[in-house]
Each structure stands twice: as structure tokens, then as C-alpha cells.
Amino acid sequence: MSRFQTVLRAIVLTIGALAFLFPFYYMIIGSLQTEPNPTPAGAFPDPSNLTLDNYTQINERIDLLQGLVNSGIFTGGVILGTIVFGVLAGYALAVLQWRGRGVTFALALLVQVVPFQLLMIPLYVMIARDFGLADNYLGMILPFAINSTAVIIFRQYFLQVPKELFDAARIDGANEFRVLTRIALPLVRPALLTVVLLTFIGPWNEFLWPFLITKEAALQPLAVSLANYISNVAATASNPFGAVLAGAVVLAVPAVVLFIVFQRYFTSTNIGSGVKG
Structure with a gap:
């Protein structure tokens, strides 16, 4: 690019950044x-x-520190569940050969079009009434512990890993769990970071579900506490x-x-x- 084009691009990007940050x-x-x-x-x-x-x-x-701690526990639990279940399911869908794999992946895609609000009432009845997890951190975390988007992301990354690496590890006597932790995971680190950041935003800003499942102010995430403060x-x-x-x-x-x-x-x-x- 010419010097003029470089300067023009810098000006446009600077204006866009300032407009975004304002x-x-x-x-x-x-x-x-x-x-x-x-x-x-x-x-x-x-x-x-x-x-x-x-x-x-x-x-x-409102106790800002306690609200931050509650948000951290809620978000951390969701991230942990998303990573663990996402990695295991993504690896199984991408690497392992088993009957029904295609149907399972299709169902994971189908979940993407089902809005969470549609499931909120049956989830509330199941978690609050059947499991007795109202006003409980676990009750907040469970509906978000498995993220189909994370499963799809991990599956796509695992598909890019050369199968020869897995075959060589199996020949050396490694079981599937060792292949996953020692071979596959280190090669898909960008996927882990991507999933962590994408997952963090959702539960950290989530309001409706924690508002429904928690009535005790001491357990409410900061987003719920702020909403109650604004209203009352x-x-x-x-x-x-x-x-x-x-x-x-x-x-x-x-x-x-x-x-x-x-x-x-x-x-x-x-x-x-x-x-x-």
C-alpha cells in the first residue's frame, strides 16, 4: 500500500476505535x-x-464485593462445565467412531435454534421443585454447564488435528484419555481460550435465570443485584x-x-x- 493508503487506514481505524470506546x-x-x-x-x-x-x-x-464473588462462582462453574463436557463431547464427535455420531452432532446443531427462554419454565420446575436447588450456586450453574456451541468449536478443532498423531499415540500404548490430554488438547489451545472468553460473557451478564432461581440477596450475582437496585x-x-x-x-x-x-x-x-x- 502507498503511504496515503496507510495513513488513511490508520485514521479510519482510529476513528472507529474511538467511536467504539466512547x-x-x-x-x-x-x-x-x-x-x-x-x-x-x-x-x-x-x-x-x-x-x-x-x-x-x-x-x-448492595455489597459490590459479594456480588462480584457470586458472579465469579457462577461464571467459573459454567466455564468449568463447558470446558470439561465440551472437550469430551467434541473429541468423541470428531475422533471416535461410534454408531449415532452423526445424529448426535445434528442434535447439537439443532439445540442452537432453540431459545433458552423456551426452556426456562421446565428448567425452573425441574431444578427448583424436583432437585431442590433454588437459592443454590449449583442451581444457577446446571442449565449452562453444557454448551452446544463449545462442543461444535472443539469438534471442528479436533477434526483439524492429523489422525496420524492419534494413531501413533495409540500404537505406543496410550489410551483415549491420555491421547486427549497429552496429544489433542495442547494442539487446540486457541479453542480453549476462545471458548473461555465466549462462555465468560454469557453467565457474567446473565440476569433472568439467576433472578428466577435465587431469592436470597447474598447469593445473587452482581447483574441481579444491580437490577434490583435500579428497580427499588x-x-x-x-x-x-x-x-x-x-x-x-x-x-x-x-x-x-x-x-x-x-x-x-x-x-x-x-x-x-x-x-x-
């Missing part, structure tokens, strides 16, 4: 303002109007707008940090390098 910037600035300023000038406030009082006020009404007590705050934005910042920061830390690992790997041509 709402996040405005959320942070709004959470720090003592007096709300809904005008465009509010995006560039007077430093004397900036304070942490909004964070203090919302923390007095936000109007009593000196700056309701700033307090709500402060809670949104607390909820958003872990997701942003996670992406910043792991985004550099999103590089493709040459999974065929283990086989000589």
Missing part, C-alpha cells in the same frame, strides 16, 4: 460525577465534579444516574480485563507441524 469512557466519567450532566459537555467534566461517592453510595445499598432504591440516591453507572463499571471491568489479558493469545497454531510431510 460509551465505555462515558460510563466511567458518569460514574465519577457528583452532579449528573446529561449534556454533551458532560463527557468532559470539570475535575472538581469528579468523586468516588457514587461507588460508596451503591456499595452501601436507585431513586433515593443523591445521584441515581451516577450510582447506576458506578455499578455498571464494576460489572464491566472484569470482562474488559479478561479480554485485555488473553487477547494476545488469539493466534492460530500450526497443528500440522507435528507430522512430517
